[in-house]
Amino acid sequence: MTGVDVDIRTGEIFGLVGPNGSGKTTLTNAITGFYPPNAGTVRLAGKDITGTAPYKVAKLGVARTFQNLALFNGMSVLDNILLGRHIHMNPGVFSTAFYWWAAQREEIENRKIVEEVIEFLQIESIRNELVDGLPIGLKKRVELARALVAEPKMLILDEPMAGMNQEEKGYMARFILDARAERGVSVLLIEHHMDVIVGICDRMLALNYGEMIASGIPKDVVSDPRVIEAYIGGSHG
Amino acid sequence: MFYRLSGVRHADYVSDSRIYKVPTDRNLAVFFLIIGLAAPFIIPSLYLNSYMLPWLIWTAAALGLNLVTGWAGQLHLGYAAVMAVGAYSAIHAARFGVPWEFALIIGGLASSVIGSLFAFAALRVKGLYLAITTLAMQFVMDWVLSHSPTISGGSHASLQSPTLTLLGQEITSDRAYYYVAFGWCVLVTIFMLNLKRTGLGRALVAVREKDYAAAILGVNSFYYKILAFATSSFIAGISGAILVATFFFLAAPEQFSVNVSIQVLAMVIVGGLSSIIGSYFGVALILLVPGVVNTVVASVSQWLGMQVNVETLAHIPNAVYGALIVVVLLIEPLGLGKLYGNVRDYLMVWPFDQLRK
Numbered sequence: 001m002t003g004v005d006v007d008i009r010t011g012e013i014f015g016l017v018g019p020n021g022s023g024k025t026t027l028t029n030a031i032t033g034f035y036p037p038n039a040g041t042v043r044l045a046g047k048d049i050t051g052t053a054p055y056k057v058a059k060l061g062v063a064r065t066f067q068n069l070a071l072f073n074g075m076s077v078l079d080n081i082l083l084g085r086h087i088h089m090n091p092g093v094f095s096t097a098f099y100w101w102a103a104q105r106e107e108i109e110n111r112k113i114v115e116e117v118i119e120f121l122q123i124e125s126i127r128n129e130l131v132d133g134l135p136i137g138l139k140k141r142v143e144l145a146r147a148l149v150a151e152p153k154m155l156i157l158d159e160p161m162a163g164m165n166q167e168e169k170g171y172m173a174r175f176i177l178d179a180r181a182e183r184g185v186s187v188l189l190i191e192h193h194m195d196v197i198v199g200i201c202d203r204m205l206a207l208n209y210g211e212m213i214a215s216g217i218p219k220d221v222v223s224d225p226r227v228i229e230a231y232i233g234g235s236h237g
Numbered sequence: 238m239f240y241r242l243s244g245v246r247h248a249d250y251v252s253d254s255r256i257y258k259v260p261t262d263r264n265l266a267v268f269f270l271i272i273g274l275a276a277p278f279i280i281p282s283l284y285l286n287s288y289m290l291p292w293l294i295w296t297a298a299a300l301g302l303n304l305v306t307g308w309a310g311q312l313h314l315g316y317a318a319v320m321a322v323g324a325y326s327a328i329h330a331a332r333f334g335v336p337w338e339f340a341l342i343i344g345g346l347a348s349s350v351i352g353s354l355f356a357f358a359a360l361r362v363k364g365l366y367l368a369i370t371t372l373a374m375q376f377v378m379d380w381v382l383s384h385s386p387t388i389s390g391g392s393h394a395s396l397q398s399p400t401l402t403l404l405g406q407e408i409t410s411d412r413a414y415y416y417v418a419f420g421w422c423v424l425v426t427i428f429m430l431n432l433k434r435t436g437l438g439r440a441l442v443a444v445r446e447k448d449y450a451a452a453i454l455g456v457n458s459f460y461y462k463i464l465a466f467a468t469s470s471f472i473a474g475i476s477g478a479i480l481v482a483t484f485f486f487l488a489a490p491e492q493f494s495v496n497v498s499i500q501v502l503a504m505v506i507v508g509g510l511s512s513i514i515g516s517y518f519g520v521a522l523i524l525l526v527p528g529v530v531n532t533v534v535a536s537v538s539q540w541l542g543m544q545v546n547v548e549t550l551a552h553i554p555n556a557v558y559g560a561l562i563v564v565v566l567l568i569e570p571l572g573l574g575k576l577y578g579n580v581r582d583y584l585m586v587w588p589f590d591q592l593r594k
Contacts, residue, residue, distance in 0.1 A: 032453060058455035070450030072443050083439050087455035091436025093468050099431040104251065107435065111250045150454065 001026055001037075001210035008154070013180055013187045015197040015204030015218060019230055023210040024190045025067060028156050031188075032064055033057045044154065059087050063152035065143040067159045067190075071131040077142050078127045081118065084146035085110040117149045120182075121175055137168040141175070148179055155179070156188045161196060169193060173200050194222055206230065240585040256430045259585075273419055277412040286411050286484075288525055293415075293422040294480045295524055299504045299516040300425050301472030306502070307511035308438060309465035310445025312368035315355070316473060316501050318378030321493035323348035323474020324481045325388055328488055331399045338403060341478050348474025349467045356466035360459060375495050382490040395489040401482045414483040421479055425472055429513050441465055442511070507562055508572050515574020522573065526561060530554040 001023045008014045018024050029035045031042050036051035043049065044060055052060070063084070071080050089110055095102035118124055121141050126134065131142060140160055147155055157176070161169045173196050179185055191197050197204055198218045205215040206227045214224040221227055240261040247253035257263035277285055302316045327344030331337055359370040382389045389396060401408040401417065408417060432438035440461050443451035448458045481488045500523060508519020531554045538545040569576045 034449065034452075053457075054449070054452035055455050055457045058453055064453055066450065070447050070453075072446040072450065074446065075439070075442055079439050079442075082436070083443055083451075083454050083456070086436060086440060086443075089436045091440055093437065093464065096431050096435045096437045097428050099435060103431075103435050104254075107254060108250045111254070115250075146454070 001030075001207075004205075004207070004210070004212050006205055008186050008188055010153075010186055011180060011184050012202045013176065013189055013200055015201035016188060016190045016207065017192070017194070017197060017204065017221075017227075018207035021209075022207040022230075024207060025158060026210070027207070028064060028158055028188070028190065031057075031156065032062060058150070061151075061153035062156065063147035063150045063154070064156035065140070065147050065158055065160055067162065069136070069139050069143060071139055071143060071146075073130075073132045075131060076128050077123065077131055077134070078114065078118075080131055080142055081114050081145045081149055082110065084149035085114060087150060114145075114149050117145045120148075120178070121145045136163050137165075140164070140172065144172075144175060144179075148183070148185075151183070152185060154188065155185045156190075158190045159192065160189070161191060161193055169196060176200060198222060239587070240581060242585065254434050256434070270423070273423075276419075277415050282411040285415050288528070290415050290418045291480070291484055292520055292524055293418040294476055294484065295501070295504065295520045296517050297418075297422045297425040298473055298476035298480075299501055299508065299520050300429050300513065301469040301476060302501050303505050303508075303511060303513075303516050304429070304432070304441075304472070305465045305469040306505055307509075308432065308441040308445065309462055310441075311360075311462060311465065312364070312502075313371045313466075313469070314368050314495075314498050314502065315371040315374035315378070316469075317493040317495070317497035318375045319348045319352045319470045319473040320477030320480070320497075321378055321382060321488075321490070322351050322477075323470075324477035324488050324493070325382070325396070326474070327478030328396055328398050328481060329388075331482075337401055337482070341475050344478040345471040345474040348477070349471040352470025352473070353463050353467040356463055360462050360466075372495070372498075375498050379490065379494060382493070389488070389490050395487040398482050398486050398488060408483070417479060417483050421475065425476075426513060428472075433513075437461075437464075503562065506572065507565055509574030509576075510572065512572060512574025512578075514577055515572050518573035518577065522561060522565070523558075526558045527554040530557045 004023070004027065006014070006016075006027070016024050016027065026035065030037045033049070033052050033054040033056070041048055041050045044057075044062065047060075049057060049060060072083065075083075089106055091103075095106070118127055121144065123138065123141055123145065126138060126142075131139060134142070140162075144157070144160060147157075160176070161172050164172065176187060176189065177200055180187060189197070189201060201218050203216060204218045204221050206213050206221055206224070208226075208230040213226045213230060214221045240259050242259060245258070245260060247255075247258065255263075257266060272279075276289055280289060298316075298320060302313060305311050305313050323344035325344075326347035327337075327340045330340035330343045335343065355371070355374045359367055359374070362370060386394070401414075403417065406413070408414060432441075440451070440456045443454065443456050444458045444461050451458055451461075477493065481492070485492060504519040504523045505516060506519070507522055508517070509515030531550070534545070534550060534553050538550075565573060565576070569579070
């Protein structure tokens with residue numbers, strides 16, 4: 001990727017689009033520390049976090065979901081979401097050994113926060129089920145819940161609506177808007193569904209072959225001729 | 238029906254985060270706890286000390302390995318070496334005059350330090366490579382034990398364990414030995430049960446399942462893997478020390494050789510990875526079945542009036558036990574713990590299983 005300059009403001013929903021292989025996921029991986037960039041810097045609230053290890057980036061307040069889902073199989077929905085609280089908890093050997101005196105209060109307090117998000121995303125009925133067998137729409141919702149309970153400053157959603165039908169997409173868009181409204185989180189939203197991007201994003205950026213081809217207000221970006229060409233091809237000849 | 242769920246309502250989070258959420262499970266656990274406490278008065282002391290006691294100590298040890306292999310998902314082929322460190326450290330400390338309570342903890346800590354130091358190097362690689370590296374640890378430890386007379390008393394020597402004394406009581410009777418083993422096994426089991434509901438347990442499972450997803454949630458995989466090795470080594474060390482102090486009475490290098498490591502791993506796998514009750518079953522199968530089969534074969538041949546020669550008698554249990562492992566893993570690859578879980582799930586809705594969702 002070259003010459004990409006993104007500035008996401010607090011409380012903003014920022015759309016990121018581009019054809020397959022245009023570098024959307026690479027950009028998120030650079031932000032979250034999976035692939036430190038060769039050149040350039042990543043700043044979070046003014047602080048340089050370039051090349052910071054992913055688990056430290058998480059502690060600084062960046063949460064993300066994955067394009068291909070990254071829930072922990074063999075665990076219940078509740079435990080998966082509780083893991084989102086990891087950065088706010090102090091799990092250890094001694095607190096496990098002396099659970100009743102050392103861990104119970106912390107577990108219960110965090111459980112309450114998790115339950116609020118479970119209620120917010122309307123997944124109460126599946127909280128005790130294993131994530132393995134859930135349909136993809138619910139899995140995406142559980143992953144969003146896991147990212148939200150971390151109370152991030154910055155939330156990166158990598159194709160949260162891939163494979164969803166119109167109704168599920170509508171729900172998800174509503175959840176994202178509500179999350180911003182209630183929690184003041186900034187969102188970087190990667191999507192292929194242009195209707196969603198135009199519908200809920202404040203600003204957006206289009207990438208192609210690792211370069212910025214357009215940015216600004218969604219309405220303008222999607223009508224930009226270069227974006228149209230990148231997505232559906234230009235007129236030949 | 239047997240594991241009745243109706244009418245069981247958890248109205249607050251404390252109640253919902255209990256170890257046993259189904260009353261029947263809790264009642265069963267209490268029942269077996271009472272059986273365990275009463276065992277010395279029910280079971281003849283020969284069986285108590287040659288079957289029950291090693292079963293409980295090996296279960297504690299297997300649970301420790303389960304922590305690292307079942308929970309954190311790291312194959313460990315040098316577990317017996319870690320037990321040896323604990324056993325030798327504790328016995329040397331006790332011979333030096335340190336009270337046994339502290340000697341046991343010294344054993345655990347020594348194991349923990351050496352186990353995690355080794356893990357620190359070994360965890361740079363993953364999966365099968367890690368397994369081979371831990372195997373190297375086993376061989377290094379074997380070599381150290383057989384080549385340093387100050388530790389082991391030489392390659393064919395053995396080290397006498399001083400009389401176990403806990404809380405001012407000299408432990409010399411069969412019953413007392415049993416209670417020490419029982420107490421340790423209960424402690425480890427409680428720890429593992431708690432692990433199922435705390436952030437530590439969740440973090441370990443996260444590291445096992447998807448380390449990149451764990452990282453984005455703020456879980457430092459390397460730290461948690463080291464922590465898993467350290468904790469499991471601590472359990473191993475104390476289990477090794479108790480094993481020598483209450484069962485072998487003499488520590489010898491071959492008690493902690495590579496085949497023991499593999500045997501413990503087999504106990505964990507046959508019992509079921511990250512299954513606590515599974516470890517109890519797995520240890521029972523691996524440790525006790527050969528003896529049981531031996532007795533059965535001997536009594537059957539006597540009853541039939543057949544003369545079985547000694548060599549056949551020695552081989553039949555091995556064959557049966559090998560076959561049993563294969564059969565168990567064929568029926569349920571997730572081990573005996575899962576097999577129990579299946580039965581439990583079935584009985585939970587029986588006889589109304591058509592109502593299952």
